[in-house]
Amino acid sequence: xxxxxxxxxVALVTGVGDNDSFAWYIGKALQAAGARVVLACHxxxxxxxxxxxETTSDPEDVAKRxxxxxxxxxxxxxxxxxxxxxxxxxxxxxxxxxSTRRHYAKMTADYSIGGMVAAVAKDFGRxxxxxHSVAFSREITKPLLDTSRKAYHEAMGISAYSLVSLTRAAxxxxxxxGSVVGLTYIGGERVIPYYGGGMSTAKxxxxxxxKQLAWFVGEKNVRVxxxxxxxYASRAARSIRPxxxxxSIEHAAAHSPLRRPIDPQEVANAxxxxxxxxASAVTGHVLYVDCGxxxxxx
Ligand SMILES: NC(=O)c1ccc[n+]([C@@H]2O[C@H](COP(=O)([O-])OP(=O)(O)OC[C@H]3O[C@@H](n4cnc5c(N)ncnc54)[C@H](O)[C@@H]3O)[C@@H](O)[C@H]2O)c1
Numbered sequence: 001x002x003x004x005x006x007x008x009x010v011a012l013v014t015g016v017g018d019n020d021s022f023a024w025y026i027g028k029a030l031q032a033a034g035a036r037v038v039l040a041c042h043x044x045x046x047x048x049x050x051x052x053x054e055t056t057s058d059p060e061d062v063a064k065r066x067x068x069x070x071x072x073x074x075x076x077x078x079x080x081x082x083x084x085x086x087x088x089x090x091x092x093x094x095x096x097x098x099s100t101r102r103h104y105a106k107m108t109a110d111y112s113i114g115g116m117v118a119a120v121a122k123d124f125g126r127x128x129x130x131x132h133s134v135a136f137s138r139e140i141t142k143p144l145l146d147t148s149r150k151a152y153h154e155a156m157g158i159s160a161y162s163l164v165s166l167t168r169a170a171x172x173x174x175x176x177x178g179s180v181v182g183l184t185y186i187g188g189e190r191v192i193p194y195y196g197g198g199m200s201t202a203k204x205x206x207x208x209x210x211k212q213l214a215w216f217v218g219e220k221n222v223r224v225x226x227x228x229x230x231x232y233a234s235r236a237a238r239s240i241r242p243x244x245x246x247x248s249i250e251h252a253a254a255h256s257p258l259r260r261p262i263d264p265q266e267v268a269n270a271x272x273x274x275x276x277x278x279a280s281a282v283t284g285h286v287l288y289v290d291c292g293x294x295x296x297x298x
Contacts, residue, residue, distance in 0.1 A: 007034030015133025137197030177221025230290030
């Protein structure tokens with residue numbers, strides 16, 4: 001048996017919005033392998049995530065916290081972070097929607113990428129794995145042709161540039177090298193008409209950026225890889241267009257070599273592999289965890 005043992009390692013996981021997020025499953029898998037898991041959640045989501053980690057009222061929520069050995073998912077700390085911002089100097093409260101402005105105005109923590117990563121490094125002394133599981137477009141339901149310039153740029157910034165910014169901030173705190181893993185989708189390579197609002201462009205950028213980053217941090221033994229996941233009904237995916245996304249899950253399942261949809265646990269398992277010494281020579285790679293759908297011509 002070759003065990004994956006990440007004890008002593010610190011994994012910084014972005015993108016947990018609820019207990020359906022890919023990042024939730026990824027965090028659990030990293031903890032099950034022995035890592036100390038630190039979450040960086042959107043500032044509007046930290047309260048929701050904290051509740052999901054504590055609630056005892058809903059048996060489904062309790063079950064979703066369980067690790068294979070029966071213990072609970074227990075991230076060691078949760079930091080707020082809005083990946084739109086590299087430093088707090090980027091925050092323009094007056095440009096935000098009213099409810100977000102009120103929320104952010106009350107916050108005392110530095111919720112920029114730079115501030116959050118510096119706080120993790122100060123509190124834990126190291127970062128060994130960085131998970132990028134963040135994407136957003138406010139015009140996701142609009143086809144590319146109808147997407148505004150503003151929404152397109154915002155989608156690129158949050159969904160693609162944030163990988164550059166997070167890697168730049170985290171790499172200096174990876175003393176023994178490390179592993180950066182991001183999530184992409186086949187819509188970054190092929191035309192998926194409903195994948196709008198600039199998201200397909202953002203994923204295409206993410207895919208080339210991951211390869212470039214692999215080069216730039218490779219000399220520090222930091223590896224950068226992406227997982228191209230098959231469609232799965234997370235909160236973000238459900239917001240695409242009611243009905244459309246469910247159809248795409250059915251289509252992918254029917255047209256994949258394995259003839260079934262993916263399970264989020266399979267994305268978590270592949271992430272764990274990429275964060276482990278078993279993947280020590282794997283970098284600049286896109287690993288398809290999609291039941292083989294990418295191989296098909298239909
Ligand atoms: N669900 C799918 O079918 C699918 C398929 C392939 C790839 N992906 C990718 O997987 C990743 C995770 O998505 P998911 O499906 O788990 O959905 P999700 O909604 O659970 O996760 C997306 C996360 O992005 C966070 N986020 C959005 N804007 C942010 C910001 N400005 N700052 C910080 N966080 C922000 C949200 O809070 C949320 O937690 C995304 O990159 C997505 O594109 C999803």
